Amino acid sequence: MNRRWWFSALLLLMLLLSRSAVQAQAPKRVAAFVYGINAAAPDGVIGTFAPPTVESIYLLAGHTSVLSPRQTLVYFWPITNEYRAAWSEMNETIEGTLEISQNGRRVSALEQVDYTIHFGAGEGAPKPQLYLGAAAAEANQRFEAERNAYQQAVLAFEKAQAAWQTMLREGQTRRESGSQVEIPPPPEPPPPLNVFSTGLNRGYPVNLSPGSYDIQLRLADGSIQPGSARRLVVFAPRRTAVGYTVIPESRWTTPEELTDLADVILGEPGSVLYLKPHVIREYPALPYEYLLNPQYPGDVQGPEWRWVAGEPINEGTLEVxxxxxxxxxxxxxxxxxxxxxxxxxxxxxxxxxxxxPGAPRDPDFAAYRIVLSDQLPAYEVRVVSNEGQVLLGSQRQTRVLPRVDLRLLLLLPAIPLVLGWLVMTLRRKQTSPVQVVA
Structure with a gap:
């Protein structure tokens, strides 16, 4: 009886400890005001959010970004040392007027509008498209119609595919019995849905000149939403040029990015390289990190400026x-x-x-194909527009690596050994034998 009591007590203690451990691991969620951010980027849109701990929001000048005031649940995630939002548990839109001021003077007062963002898929897909106001409602309705049509086409294809497989099995059975049966080709699947949507949302479209601003959300009763006062930093690139993605034919899965004007294209004789041109822009390094992640710790390492790859260049000729x-x-x-x-x-x-008929619907990439030759070991490449103008910053030096004889590489480690042997031999010849006198 005593042993049974001790066993029950131990089991109860283990259950209590395990429950407390689980509760300790669950992050605490707190209701808070945040800004949802759809920040325009050189090649797309960056979806982030600014929790109460973020005092400054960074956006690109000359591009329309969207700020969405929300009430949600936030919690600290120690693995990444960042706050996260539990959007699925709470995502309430806060209505009001977004006031933007600079040096104490109001420069804009924005009202919240409907918006949606459409993303393309596949190589050569257009940049994400932002729709505002009535255009957003129309774009969302169009997307839903296309999605419904695609779903219906998939269901019809699956039904036709099942019928064809049944016909195939019956035909094989009849062929085994000696009958001549013609089986039609399998049904073609519908083309993929290459557009994706964020759905219809509410937010403030922001497009400002470079500078530092202050923002706050004024509610309908005239009060200021607590926690809405933030600093807004808008920045721009200082230079724009052309970069290349270099795809070696022998290493298709490991392309190299040339995003600096001093980068050199290198390869062995006979190498086939595919150069994909795209726009590159030079941004201040730290603000760009905050654009990507408003909770960036701020310990940027390296140069003060960084080149960022942008949209592809879909026209022009490469000159050697x-x-x-x-x-x-x-x-x-x-x-x-x-x-x-x-x-x-x-x-x-x-x-x-x-x-x-065996090709995919869309190409995998578009590029300039060059073949390296030791007959032309050094030259320059540049992109010329259809109007005959050299694109600024498209020049890159190309160098063909000299052929190396592997036999020489194998002989190099032997040189010190040979020299040592020669030195020892010469010393032996120069040393006279010692005669012992009895």
């Missing part, structure tokens, strides 16, 4: 310049990557042909 003379003009061509069947587990890069 050697000795001040254009030696070759390379067109911008769409390509697709084809998997090689069998045990090789490789791939090959082919020009994209939309009329090829």
């Amino acid at each position: 310049v050697s000795g001040g003379r254009v030696t070759e003009r390379v067109p911008l061509v769409p390509y697709r990557v084809k998997q090689i069947p069998g045990a090789a587990l490789g791939y090959e890069i082919l020009p994209f042909d939309p009329n090829d």
Whole structure:
């Protein structure tokens, strides 16, 4: 009886300890006012939020971003040392007027509007599109219609696919019995839905010149929403140029980014490289980090400025310049990557042909194809627009690495050994033998 009592008490203690441990691990959620942020970026939109601990919000100049005042539950996540929002548990829109001032003078008073953002998918997809006001409602309605049509097409395809598989099994059975049966080709799946939407939301569209501003949310009763006063920093790039994504044909899965004007294109003789051009912009490093993450700790390392890749360049010609003379003009061509069947587990890069029945719907990428040769070991490449103008900052030096004889590399470690052997041999010859006199 005594042993049974001790066992029950121990079991109860373990249950209490495990329950308290679980409760200790669950982060505490607190209701708070936050700004939801859809910040415009060079190549898209960055969705973040500013909890009460963030005093300054950073946005890009010349682009429309959206600030959405919300009441939600926030909690601290120690793994990333950041606050997170439990949007699924609370996401209440706070209505009012967003007041923007600079140096104590009001420069704008914004009213909240409907907005939606549409994202494209696949290579060459357009930048995310922001719709505001009535255009947002129309775009959202259009997206829902396309999504419903796609879902219906998928259901019809699945039904046709099941019927075709039944027909295939019946045909195989009849063939085994000696009958001649013609089986139609399988049904074609519907084209994928290449547009995604954030849905219809409410927020303040913000598009300001570079500078430092103050914002606050004035409610309908004239009071200021507690926690809404923040600093708004709007910044711009100091330079714009052209960068390249270099895709080696032999290493398709490991491209290299050239986002600095001093970067050099390198390769061995015979290497085939695909150069994907895109816009690059040079931003102040720390503000850009805050744009990506308003809770950035602020310990930026490295240079004061950073080049950021932006939207792709979909036109123009690549010129190869050697000795001040254009030696070759390379067109911008769409390509697709084809998997090689069998045990090789490789791939090959082919020009994209939309009329090829085996080709995908869209190309995998568009690029300039260059072949490195030791006959032209050093030259410059640049992008020229359709109007014949050299794009600013598109020049890059290209260097072909010299061929290295592996036999020389194997001989190099032997040189110190040979020299040591020669020194020892010479010393032995110069040393006379010692004669012992009895």
